[in-house]
Amino acid sequence: MQELVWDIALLVIAAIAAIFLTVAVRAKQLIDPDRIHAFTYGFRAKAFAALVIVGIAVAVITLRQLPYVKSSAVPVSQVVNASGFQWYWDLDRASAVAGQPVEFRVTGGDVTHGFGIYDDSGRLLAQTQAMPNYTNRLLYTFDTPGTYRILCLEYCGIAHHGMVSEFEVTAP
Amino acid sequence: MLSYRSLVAAGLLLIAAVPPLAWWWEASLVRHMLMQIPMLVLAGFLLGTLVAPSPDLGVREERAGGIAAVLLATFCVTFWMIPRWLDAAVASHRVDAIKIMTLVLLAGLPLAWGWPRLGPVARGFVWVQAISMAIVLGLLYLTFPNRLCNSYLVNEQAILGIAMLGIAGFLGLAGAVPVLFGANNGSPAPRHPGARVDP
Amino acid sequence: MVAENPRVFTIDEAGRRIVAANLVVAGAVLLAMMLLGLTMRLGQSGWLEVPPARFYQIMTVHGTGMIGIAALGGITVMWYFLSQYVRLSTHILTANLLLFLIGVVIILTADFIGGFAAGWTILFPLPTHGAVWPAEAAFWHLLGLMLVGAGLLLVALDFGRALIARYGSLGRSHGWPQLFGLSNDPLPPPTVIAGTMVTIVTTLTVIGGASIMVPMMINALNPAFTINPLLAKNVIYFFGHSLANVTIYMAVVVIYELLPLFAGRPYKASRIFVAGWTGSTIMVLIIFPHHLFMDFAMPQWASGMAQVLSFTNSFPAMLVTGFGALALVHRSGIQWSLVSGLLFLSLFGWLAGIVPAVIDATIVVNSVMHNTLWVPGHFHFYMLLGVIPMILAFMLYLTRDRLGRSPEKDSDMWALIVYLGAGLGFVLVFLYSGRHSVPRRWAVHWPEWMVYDRFASVFAALVILAAAFFIVRFLIGLRHFLSGR
Ligand code: HEM
Ligand SMILES: [Cu+2]
Ligand SMILES: [Cu+2]
Numbered sequence: 001m002q003e004l005v006w007d008i009a010l011l012v013i014a015a016i017a018a019i020f021l022t023v024a025v026r027a028k029q030l031i032d033p034d035r036i037h038a039f040t041y042g043f044r045a046k047a048f049a050a051l052v053i054v055g056i057a058v059a060v061i062t063l064r065q066l067p068y069v070k071s072s073a074v075p076v077s078q079v080v081n082a083s084g085f086q087w088y089w090d091l092d093r094a095s096a097v098a099g100q101p102v103e104f105r106v107t108g109g110d111v112t113h114g115f116g117i118y119d120d121s122g123r124l125l126a127q128t129q130a131m132p133n134y135t136n137r138l139l140y141t142f143d144t145p146g147t148y149r150i151l152c153l154e155y156c157g158i159a160h161h162g163m164v165s166e167f168e169v170t171a172p
Numbered sequence: 173m174l175s176y177r178s179l180v181a182a183g184l185l186l187i188a189a190v191p192p193l194a195w196w197w198e199a200s201l202v203r204h205m206l207m208q209i210p211m212l213v214l215a216g217f218l219l220g221t222l223v224a225p226s227p228d229l230g231v232r233e234e235r236a237g238g239i240a241a242v243l244l245a246t247f248c249v250t251f252w253m254i255p256r257w258l259d260a261a262v263a264s265h266r267v268d269a270i271k272i273m274t275l276v277l278l279a280g281l282p283l284a285w286g287w288p289r290l291g292p293v294a295r296g297f298v299w300v301q302a303i304s305m306a307i308v309l310g311l312l313y314l315t316f317p318n319r320l321c322n323s324y325l326v327n328e329q330a331i332l333g334i335a336m337l338g339i340a341g342f343l344g345l346a347g348a349v350p351v352l353f354g355a356n357n358g359s360p361a362p363r364h365p366g367a368r369v370d371p
Numbered sequence: 372m373v374a375e376n377p378r379v380f381t382i383d384e385a386g387r388r389i390v391a392a393n394l395v396v397a398g399a400v401l402l403a404m405m406l407l408g409l410t411m412r413l414g415q416s417g418w419l420e421v422p423p424a425r426f427y428q429i430m431t432v433h434g435t436g437m438i439g440i441a442a443l444g445g446i447t448v449m450w451y452f453l454s455q456y457v458r459l460s461t462h463i464l465t466a467n468l469l470l471f472l473i474g475v476v477i478i479l480t481a482d483f484i485g486g487f488a489a490g491w492t493i494l495f496p497l498p499t500h501g502a503v504w505p506a507e508a509a510f511w512h513l514l515g516l517m518l519v520g521a522g523l524l525l526v527a528l529d530f531g532r533a534l535i536a537r538y539g540s541l542g543r544s545h546g547w548p549q550l551f552g553l554s555n556d557p558l559p560p561p562t563v564i565a566g567t568m569v570t571i572v573t574t575l576t577v578i579g580g581a582s583i584m585v586p587m588m589i590n591a592l593n594p595a596f597t598i599n600p601l602l603a604k605n606v607i608y609f610f611g612h613s614l615a616n617v618t619i620y621m622a623v624v625v626i627y628e629l630l631p632l633f634a635g636r637p638y639k640a641s642r643i644f645v646a647g648w649t650g651s652t653i654m655v656l657i658i659f660p661h662h663l664f665m666d667f668a669m670p671q672w673a674s675g676m677a678q679v680l681s682f683t684n685s686f687p688a689m690l691v692t693g694f695g696a697l698a699l700v701h702r703s704g705i706q707w708s709l710v711s712g713l714l715f716l717s718l719f720g721w722l723a724g725i726v727p728a729v730i731d732a733t734i735v736v737n738s739v740m741h742n743t744l745w746v747p748g749h750f751h752f753y754m755l756l757g758v759i760p761m762i763l764a765f766m767l768y769l770t771r772d773r774l775g776r777s778p779e780k781d782s783d784m785w786a787l788i789v790y791l792g793a794g795l796g797f798v799l800v801f802l803y804s805g806r807h808s809v810p811r812r813w814a815v816h817w818p819e820w821m822v823y824d825r826f827a828s829v830f831a832a833l834v835i836l837a838a839a840f841f842i843v844r845f846l847i848g849l850r851h852f853l854s855g856r
Contacts, residue, residue, distance in 0.1 A: 001739050005730055006806040013723045020719045023701050031702040033636050040698035048690055055682045062735050063675055068667050086502050111497040112600060114665070114742055116810070122819065124739045124808035129665045131600050132496065136667040153742040153810055155490050157501050158424045161813035292535075293463065296528040300578055307582035312589070315599045344578075351531065354540040 002123070067126065069103070069137040076103040076139065082150070084113030084130040087159035089150050095168040098145045104138040106130045113163065114153030120146050127153050142169040181218035184211045189272045198262050201324040202332050206339075209252060212272055213245075216280015224285040238289025241282035242298055248279040253309060255321045262321075296347075303343045310336030380628075382451065385461045387853055390451055393468055394766050395849070397444040398842040400475070401759065404436040405838060409831045415816040416824030424503065426814035427488035431512075434491030435478060438615055439519055441754060443471055444762035445621030446526050446569075451765070452628045453566040456559075457533035463525050470522030477515035487512045490812065492611050495583070495603035499591045510591040513584045520577045520584075527573035530566055541567050545652070546645035558640040561627040565620060568652045572617045575656060580610040601668055605660070612659040619721060619753060620651065622761035626696055626714055629768055633711040634703040638695065647691030654684040664737040674734060681732030685725045693722045709783045713764035713841075716791055720756025724749060727802055742812070745805025752798045755834070756791070763841045770848025786840040793833035800827040 081092040082104055090109070096102045106115045106128050113130040117140060125148075128138040142148070152163030187193060188211040197208035251257060252271055261268045290298070314333030319326050382390065407429045414421030421429070450464055481487045485508030489498040493516075498509040531541060538544035538559065545567040548554035558564070583606040589596045631638040660677035663669050696718050705711060727749035731740050740746070804823045809816070816824055 001736065002806045002808065005736055005740065006802070009727045009730055009802065012726045016719065016723045016726070019697065020715070023697050024707075024715065026702055027700055027705045027707075029702050030704045033703075036698060036701055036703075040694065040701065044690055044694050047694070048686070051686060051689070055679075058733070059679055059682065062733050063678065066671070066674075066734055067738050068671060068674075086500075108600075110502075111500050112494055112604075116742075118808065122808060122817070124743060126738055127665055127741060128667055131604075131666065131668070133600055134666070134668045138667070151810055155427075155494070155812040156497060158427050158488060158503055158814075160427075161423065161810075161815045292532040293460075293525060293528045296531065296574075297524065300524060300528075300574060301581070304578045304581035304585070307578070308585045311582070311586055311598055311602065312596060315602065316596060350540075351535065352540055352542045354535065354542075 067128075067138070069139045076101050078102040080104045082106045082115060082130070083109045084115065084152065084156065084163065085109040086111065086157050087152075087163050089115075089152075089163060089165040091150070091165060091167070094166065095170060096142065097172050098142045098169050099172050101139055101141045104128070104140065105135050106138060107135045108132045111156050112154050113156045116151045116153035117167070118149045118151055120148065124151075124153075129154060145169045145171045175222065177218045178222055181215045181222075184215040184218070185276070188212050188215065189276075194268070194272070198268070201258075201321065201328040202335060204258060204262075205253070205332060206335055209249070209275060212275040213249065213280040213283070216276035217284045218280075219276070220281040220284025223281075224288075226288070234289050235291060235294075238286040239294055241286025242290060242294075245279040245283040245286065246298070246301070248274055250305070259321045299343065299347050303340050303347070306336050306340035306343060310334070310340060380451070380455055382454065384855065386451075386454065387855060389461050389464045389468065390447055390769070391849055391853055393443055393447040393464070394762075394769075394845065396468065396472070397440045397447070397762065398766065398845060400436055400440045401444075402835070402839055402842060404433050404440070405831070405835045407433040407436075409828065409835060412824055412828040412831050414814065415821070416828050417816070417818075417821050418825065418828065421814070423814040424486065424488065427490070427812075428482045428486065430812060430814075431488045431490050432479065432482050435516070436475070437754065438491060438618070439471065439475065441618035441758050441762075442519075442523055442614065442621070443468075444765075445618040445758065446523065446573075448625050448762060448765045449530075449562075449566055449569055449621040450526065452562045452624045453530060453533075456563050457530075457537040457566075459533050460529050463529040467522035467526045470518045470525075474515040474518035474522070477511055477518065481508045481511035481515060485511060492607060493584075493587070494607060495587055495598055495600055496590075498587055499594065506591040506594070510588050513588050513591070517581060517584055520580050523573055524577040527570050527577070530570040531574070534563065534567055534570065538563070541570065545649065546640060546642075547649070550642055550645045550649065558642075558645060561638060561640045561644065562624045564640055564645060564648050565624050565627070568648050569617060569621050571652055572613055572620070572655055576610055576613040576617060579606055579613070583607055583610060601666060604663060604666065608659040608662040609656070612662060613655055615750065615754075616655050619758050619761075620655075622717075622758050622765075623692060623721070625761050625765045625768075626692070626718060629710065629764065630696055630699055630714050633708070633714075634699050634705045636699050636703055638699055644691055644695070647687035651684070651687045654680050658684055658732075661732040661737075664734050665741050678732055678734055682729060685729050688725060689722060693718060709787060710764050710768045712784075712787045713760045713767065716787070717757050717760035717764065720760060720794075721753050721758075724753030724757055724798075727752060739808070740805055742810060743805040744801045744809045744811050746811055748798055748801030748803075748805050751801060755798060756794050759838075760790070763838070763845075766845040767841060767848075769852045770845050782840070783844075786837045789833050790837035790841075793830045793837065797827055797830035797834055800830065 078096045078100060080096065080102060083090045084107075104115065104117075108130040110132065112132065114127060115130045115136075115138065116127040117125045119125055126138060126140045128136040130136070146169055148167040148169055150165040150167055152160055156163070188197060188208050194208070197203045252261070252275060257267075257271070261271045287295070310333045312333070313329045313336060316329060319329070321329075410419065410421060411426060411429055411433065413419035414426050446467070447464075450459055453459060486504035487498070487501070487508035488504065489501060489509065489512075493513070498513065499506045501509070534541060534544040542548070544559050544563050546558045546564050549556065549558050583598075583603055586596065586598050587603075590598065627638050658677050658680045660669060660673045661681045664674055664677070700715065727745065730736055731745055731749060800823050804820065807820070807823075809820045809823065
């Protein structure tokens with residue numbers, strides 16, 4: 001996901017930069033304002049249509065795979081209760097089996113924290129907020145065994161960067 | 173002089189401030205905050221419109237006086253919104269008498285004198301503050317888990333909270349509609365752009 | 372009604388003085404905050420020892436101060452151009468500056484001496500539960516914010532008063548009768564339409580801000596009073612999102628007003644323009660739930676709506692302002708100068724900065740990008756390369772470069788190139804770090820991330836040099852502006 005997102009962002013930014021460069025470079029080739037008007041505004045209608053179509057397509061695709069767990073979702077055998085405190089994680093179990101979904105029930109004990117699951121290469125896999133008074137259910141299935149880490153992803157005070165816990169995933 | 177307004181003011185005072193009825197209003201948090209107090213302020217306001225001289229907006233001091241008067245009224249009303257003082261008014265008749273007098277004389281009356289003396293920016297400022305104060309009170313009453321006032325129950329607090337948010341919404345709409353859709357025709361462009369005015 | 376852009380802008384003596392004072396303060400604070408930003412980057416890169424408590428104080432001051440000067444500079448730009456069409460008050464603008472300065476002093480004291488470090492977003496309950504700073508520090512920081520907000524509110528109300536006096540209502544100055552076909556009068560000028568939007572959004576923003584800060588201040592004084600954290604977060608992001616965004620809608624009028632002068636073509640409002648700005652007025656105020664995608668307790672409709680609206684919110688910027696301005700410049704024979712160059716650059720920064728923002732406003736992406744450095748990446752993009760160049764262009768226009776008639780020096784062009792190049796490098800490093808999941812707001816970075824931080828530090832230093840160059844130029848030229856030459 002991260003690679004894809006970065007590539008798309010870079011591509012679109014580059015396209016915008018190219019348009020700006022073209023306009024800047026060709027600025028001195030004078031043309032009658034009325035002609036430019038007709039040309040650009042016809043183009044704008046097309047750009048609008050294109051944006052709408054792309055937007056709808058992206059929305060339809062992406063809105064179908066939301067990370068929110070409904071209460072009636074598949075029964076999960078592995079449940080981890082996690083609470084964030086200034087400045088440590090309190091997990092009632094620190095391991096799970098790969099290949100089967102794990103439900104993290106995440107809350108905050110004092111202020112709001114952020115529960116971010118990282119793999120051992122330092123890639124963020126999933127996250128949810130750890131807010132007092134609320135328990136957020138995050139469903140995640142680990143594909144490969146290994147040592148994962150829970151990092152705090154919501155600023156929670158001056159040792160925020162120290163809130164790291166390990167989470168073991170074993171082979172089934 | 174017995175005008176329409178003075179009759180209404182007297183009627184309001186009679187209903188809101190004279191004992192057996194006054195205690196009935198005060199028996200419920202919602203009635204106390206949202207009916208009795210507004211009636212008292214309104215009575216003072218109506219009386220004020222009878223006695224206040226019409227403003228001379230050309231005079232700077234008049235505007236400053238207007239701001240001071242409205243500030244006084246704001247402080248007075250805010251004071252009586254604090255749960256501790258509401259409680260005190262319910263517990264002691266003497267405090268209650270002070271509450272009634274100050275709301276009429278130090279809130280309603282100065283408001284009638286001060287409001288017409290405010291420029292549009294100051295009015296807008298007061299209006300906006302009123303909206304956010306209503307939201308603040310609404311949030312506090314709505315989410316405070318324990319009893320704020322000893323004299324009232326928790327469930328009444330929640331009703332009051334919702335009512336406060338409703339008042340905020342009403343104030344917002346009442347302000348927004350004339351501002352967005354008001355029907356005056358405007359005035360010509362300034363002849364000297366960038367010139368200074370005194371709002 | 373005035374339909375075309377004025378060729379010459381006029382301003383009286385008192386107006387000149389307060390506009391200059393605002394810009395001097397904005398420029399000075401900008402540089403100071405940039406240096407604090409560099410300090411953070413140096414700390415993360417391991418090149419400089421910054422104790423975490425100090426880092427987070429700096430982070431709080433930097434974020435708050437930057438948003439503050441973006442608003443101060445933006446509202447000054449808006450005031451100057453709007454005063455060409457309606458009568459505005461210099462007293463109010465002065466009051467705003469005083470409130471701003473008092474607020475800044477209080478905030479600096481609360482943060483650097485009081486130790487307050489809850490970040491610029493003051494997410495409840497952290498401000499009053501910082502564990503290491505006293506609740507009074509939170510009280511004072513919030514009070515400082517309230518003063519700054521009160522100043523902005525006064526200016527917005529003065530805009531509203533003046534617009535209503537001139538056009539009859541904000542609906543009319545927004546161009547709504549024409550939009551809905553109820554009137555055939557010429558549309559108000561672009562700046563008036565934008566000014567109306569800014570008036571509405573700023574007022575509502577301050578209402579939202581006060582509504583959440585006062586309860587938090589009460590909570591600081593009496594911890595028994597609490598607020599529901601999710602409700603608080605909604606109101607905070609209503610306020611924070613709207614405030615950070617409205618700064619660009621304030622500053623963007625510099626493009627509407629100055630670019631036509633350089634390009635030699637008029638910039639007129641159209642019904643599409645009105646529709647775009649009306650869309651912005653509404654969408655800016657309701658898309659804030661995209662900051663709460665990772666709060667699974669939010670209603671799903673709110674998250675879904677926020678994602679869709681975050682997409683559409685980019686349309687007005689891209690298709691109305693962006694397109695309009697590019698069409699204005701396209702093959703116009705525009706005179707390139709420091710000012711027109713900065714304007715063009717700022718337009719690019721705004722539009723390109725929308726891209727990573729929109730991407731992150733997609734819920735599935737947000738799951739792996741939220742609160743990584745991708746987020747500072749996107750907002751530094753449109754702040755550092757959008758809002759700030761707009762304000763800088765305005766400063767330089769006032770003080771020296773009237774239509775590029777004063778000869779450009781090579782050093783000017785170099786400064787522009789360095790600002791653009793290093794600025795782009797700086798924000799791309801943030802985005803690239805986000806791609807590698809580096810968390811946001813971490814005082815201490817892991818060794819494998821430090822290489823990014825070092826590149827960013829170098830870019831940041833270069834950006835600061837270029838910005839300092841522009842601001843010194845502005846200060847040197849200030850005499851001419853003040854003398855009303
Ligand atoms: C040379 C220019 C700048 C540098 C070096 C810089 C650096 C930084 C750094 C290192 C952070 C913290 C990143 C993290 O979360 O780890 C940050 C945060 C931030 N910056 Fe900047 N910045 C610069 C310009 C700006 C500008 C122009 C603005 C806005 C007008 C701005 C607004 C902010 C805000 C709002 C935050 C978030 C603060 C928070 O998390 O509470 N910055 N900046
Ligand atoms: Cu934490
Ligand atoms: Cu944290």
